[in-house]
Amino acid sequence: MKNLILAFCVSTFFSFGQQLHKKKASLLGSPFEITVVATDSINGEQFCNLAINEVKRIEHLISDWIPSSQISKVNQNAGVKAIAVDxxxxxxxxxxIKVSQLTNGAFDISYASMDRIWKFDGSMKEMPTEIEIKKSVERVGYQKILLNPEEKTIFLKEKGMKLGLGGIGQGYIADQIKALLISKGCTSGIVNVSGDINTWGFQINGEPWTVAIVNPLNKEKVFATFPLIDSAVETSGSYEKYVTFNGKRYSHIIDPRSGYPASGIISVSVFAKQTEIADALATGVFVLGVDVGMNLINQINGIECIIIDDKGGVHYSKNIDLQSK
Structure with a gap:
């Protein structure tokens, strides 16, 4: 789940023939917002419509909820045959798969193969058994996704396997929107695909686009702001969907390796040049935990991270540069 604890701050005045144009929509089953700097409202509307059409184009390629999508075709033929894709x-x-290797499987797009034995709607009264939990992830494993680079085919080795690109696809979409609009002459903007935020250029007043980091335990409190200059941020959180058994809090984000919910973290924000990698790593870090997750981030150039643990403690990667409030 992408929780929008990031609020972006936008100046709203006109200057030298430029103006801000915003558009909101419900896409991918989630909030979508695009803000662009344009010469006029017509120009701004054109840019925003291009962005929305790009979301729909990619959704019809990679959504596992649309039966005719290429990813759905791969899933439908799991254990049967390889499927050629774009x-x-x-x-x-x-x-x-490379991110899966990097995170030792903490991020895994074959997570969609998991049996949904955990419920986070208030209906769970007791934990699943160890046997149920182990069985729930039997078909999960990025190593079982076979790619043929020459034929551009994807084959899932076992029947019942299923790919779900929700943990990386929204970030990819944000990156593609940015690239598309830049190619069409949009010099500045900020796109928010359900919490996956990417920016380019500057605001009309020359200031960078800025995001506010909100404490999920107190959403009225902003504890830091972060300027985004041609860069991206993504936040994953569990503070709204979780269960508690024997005094331990279990998030709705499941470790695809073990079948157990991740614990110890309530929010991860990852900053990067591309939303795609921020998106995937936020999930991976959440599953890996504070120490292992932060150690991973500190080894990757150009990636920074803020983790909020379930005690309210805030952890920063070594090179992060925050503007404290």
Whole structure:
């Protein structure tokens, strides 16, 4: 789940023939917002419509909820045959597997194969058994996703396997919107795909786009702001969906390796040049935990992170540069 604890701050005045144009929509089953700097309202509307159409185009390629999508076709043929996909889809899956390798499987797009034995709607009265939990992840494993680079095919080795690109696809979409609008002459903007935020250029007043980091335990309190200059941020959180058994808090984000919910963290914000990698790593870090997750981030150039643990403690990666409030 992408929790929008990031609020972006936008100046709203006109200057030298430029103006801000905003558009909100419900896309991918989640909030979507685009803000662009344009010459006039017509120009701004054109940019925003291009962005919305790009979301829909990619959704119809990679959504596992749309039966006719290429990813759905791969899932429907799990254990049966390899499916040829567009190079765009193939490359995204290939990059997803690389993140799985980087995170030792804490991020895994085959997580969609898991049996949904955990319920976070208030209906769970007791934990699943160890046997149930172990069985729930039997078909999960990025190592079982077979790619053929020459034929651009994807094959899932076992029947019942299923890919879900929700943990990386929204970030990819944000990156693609940015690239598309820049190619069409949009010099500045900020796109928010359900919490996956990417920016380019500057606001009309020359200031960077800025996000506010909100404490999920007190959403009225902003404890830091962060300027985004041609860069991205993504936040994953569990502070709204979780269960508690024997005094331990279990998040709705499940470790695909073990079948157990991640614990110890309530929020992860990852900053990067691309939303795609921020998106995937936020999930991976959440599963890995504070110490292992932060150690991973500190080894990757150009990636920074803020973790809020379940005691309210705030942890920063070594090179992060926050503007404290």
């Amino acid at each position: 190079e765009e889809v193939f490359n995204l899956v290939e990059r997803s």
